[in-house]
Ligand SMILES: CCC[C@@H](CC(=O)O)C(=O)C(=O)O
């Protein structure tokens with residue numbers, strides 16, 4: 001059988017210290033796919049029609065039909081696009097944003113993308129909104145909303161919050177982080193490698209402090225991990241898979257993920273379906289790893305708000321546990 005780039009045997013970019021198993025890949029019609037979603041496990045659903053009405057999207061089509069709305073385009077000097085929360089920048093006066101961003105028309109973005117003299121890396125990330133042209137609107141309406149809303153209802157997720165359009169230059173990387181929403185990630189063009197880690201890998205991934213602009217992002221540079229500072233990183237275990245056109249990856253809330261657009265397969269086009277968390281009715285013990293992350297976040301937030309000055313956090317947090325819980 002012709003091998004497919006997405007077959008795990010294709011091997012993958014080896015990150016030293018990171019052990020991965022393949023993310024399960026199941027046919028859209030296979031009932032086990034929705035069972036994995038129900039059990040909060042990542043799965044790549046193949047041959048999905050979730051965004052079947054967008055499988056003809058490419059740069060030229062989007063240029064011709066996205067209208068002249070403005071799109072947020074991030075620029076990075078090293079190909080890495082680590083998210084930062086602008087509202088938290090004042091908390092860390094020494095913070096140097098790793099990327100810049102500007103708003104431009106899709107046409108301007110596409111011509112930048114096509115220019116080979118790009119010294120910078122660029123990545124368009126913009127929620128689909130009502131500025132899109134009529135054909136895109138038609139394509140959007142043609143998404144398989146029954147499938148999306150069936151997952152939302154069956155898993156008691158909260159409401160759909162956004163569909164983010166992602167158009168990345170080959171080779172762009174979104175470094176390891178977790179989100180606080182459920183995500184059905186639909187791949188339209190090109191290939192992306194996902195590394196996924198269960199929320200219980202929190203202690204191997206060392207997120208920034210909660211008041212830091214890089215809240216939810218790992219401090220560890222997977223390309224050059226500082227094992228003195230982050231020793232547990234060497235024990236990191238996770239999953240890996242490559243998504244291509246017609247694949248939909250379910251990224252459960254609180255699961256860490258690092259994503260790269262494969263170098264030699266041109267630009268990538270993706271669309272996310274982000275859903276708010278399911279409301280917690282009754283807490284069931286033992287708590288799962290995601291719930292523990294939520295509790296840690298709430299405690300850290302409360303302490304940071306109470307202490308007011310974040311400079312007091314390190315000493316306070318160390319005092320609280322030093323020699324008492326080791
Ligand atoms: C801004 C969102 C980026 C995306 C990863 C990627 O495709 O580069 C991601 O992290 C997610 O869908 O949760």
Ligand SMILES: [Zn+2]
Nearest residue numbers: 177178179257
């Ligand atoms: Zn994410």
